[in-house]
Amino acid sequence: MNQRLASVLADVFELRPDQVVPDLTKDNVGSWDSLxxxxxVLSLEREYGITLEFSDIIKMNSVANIxxxxxxxxxxLGT
Amino acid sequence: MELEGSVALITGGAKxxxxxxATYLHERGAKVVVADLDAEALAALPENMDGRVLDVTxxxxxxxxxKEIIDRHGRIDVLVNNAxxxxxxxxxxxxxxxxxxxxxxRFRKSVxxxxxxxxxxxxxxxxxxxxxxxxxxxxxxSSISACGxxxxxxxxxxxxxxxxxxxxWSKELGMMGIRCNAVSPGFIDTISTRNALKDSxxxxxxxxxxxxxxxxxxxxxxxxxxVINNDFMNGVVLNINGGLSL
Numbered sequence: 404m405n406q407r408l409a410s411v412l413a414d415v416f417e418l419r420p421d422q423v424v425p426d427l428t429k430d431n432v433g434s435w436d437s438l439x440x441x442x443x444v445l446s447l448e449r450e451y452g453i454t455l456e457f458s459d460i461i462k463m464n465s466v467a468n469i470x471x472x473x474x475x476x477x478x479x480l481g482t
Numbered sequence: 483m484e485l486e487g488s489v490a491l492i493t494g495g496a497k498x499x500x501x502x503x504a505t506y507l508h509e510r511g512a513k514v515v516v517a518d519l520d521a522e523a524l525a526a527l528p529e530n531m532d533g534r535v536l537d538v539t540x541x542x543x544x545x546x547x548x549k550e551i552i553d554r555h556g557r558i559d560v561l562v563n564n565a566x567x568x569x570x571x572x573x574x575x576x577x578x579x580x581x582x583x584x585x586x587x588r589f590r591k592s593v594x595x596x597x598x599x600x601x602x603x604x605x606x607x608x609x610x611x612x613x614x615x616x617x618x619x620x621x622x623x624s625s626i627s628a629c630g631x632x633x634x635x636x637x638x639x640x641x642x643x644x645x646x647x648x649x650x651w652s653k654e655l656g657m658m659g660i661r662c663n664a665v666s667p668g669f670i671d672t673i674s675t676r677n678a679l680k681d682s683x684x685x686x687x688x689x690x691x692x693x694x695x696x697x698x699x700x701x702x703x704x705x706x707x708x709v710i711n712n713d714f715m716n717g718v719v720l721n722i723n724g725g726l727s728l
Contacts, residue, residue, distance in 0.1 A: 438657075441657055441658055442657060445658075456615070457612070457613045457614075457615065
């Protein structure tokens with residue numbers, strides 16, 4: 404996974420680096436609640452200088468979907 | 483947040499303290515929208531204030547009103563939750579043996595008007611702020627009764643709840659750029675205070691207040707403007723009571 408994104412996810416969800424894997428979802432990360440979701444949104448906006456719409460926010464319920472949203476915003480996520 | 487050009491929704495703003503707040507913000511350049519149950523009082527508002535009849539205890543009505551306001555003004559920057567009704571009833575009234583204890587339905591009604599309404603209006607406005615990703619300020623009008631006033635079980639409980647929601651929301655919504663504060667007036671020289679309290683009680687309050695007077699409605703409005711203006715003020719319950727609570 405892209406290290407920059409992995410670092411954001413680790414910070415937001417308080418995970419060790421080795422715990423940040425591509426198949427993380429809202430259902431398998433215990434700390435991923437609605438407050439963390441807003442924390443995630445603001446962290447991603449800050450990190451990548453983007454603005455996420457409400458429709459993006461509700462879509463971002465897994466790493467796969469986060470990557471899809473970021474890519475749609477023109478964020479390059481090569482490893 | 484600058485008051486000039488901001489869109490401020492004030493509940494219960496057609497008379498009394500609410501009108502003083504609405505007028506103060508309006509004079510400083512805010513676009514003021516007043517929501518109130520009292521259609522007659524709304525009709526007497528200055529022409530350039532937008533008044534609308536609303537029962538703030540009804541969620542669906544609140545949501546519809548918020549949507550209409552945003553359609554008309556583009557956004558809501560400030561919500562002042564002022565609507566409420568002072569209610570006094572002792573927990574035990576030994577002079578009324580057939581109905582000695584505080585009536586439960588009146589307790590519920592007071593809590594609905596003074597606490598649920600704050601939840602309902604804030605919910606309706608914050609939903610729009612979050613969906614539109616706009617920042618904003620919520621100002622809850624609390625009361626010195628939140629500390630516990632004898633003879634005001636329901637009103638005191640409701641206002642203590644308002645304070646608790648204020649702090650909770652300041653923590654929860656702060657990261658989204660939505661600040662939440664409360665202004666907690668003591669005894670203010672308004673018609674409703676004079677109607678609610680005997681002269682002897684007013685004299686007692688004044689003599690126990692370090693500043694030896696009742697507050698003025700404009701002083702509460704000033705405090706509301708301050709918490710709107712100060713972008714680093716969040717989670718504060720600002721006492722405006724002349725030092726009575728010290």
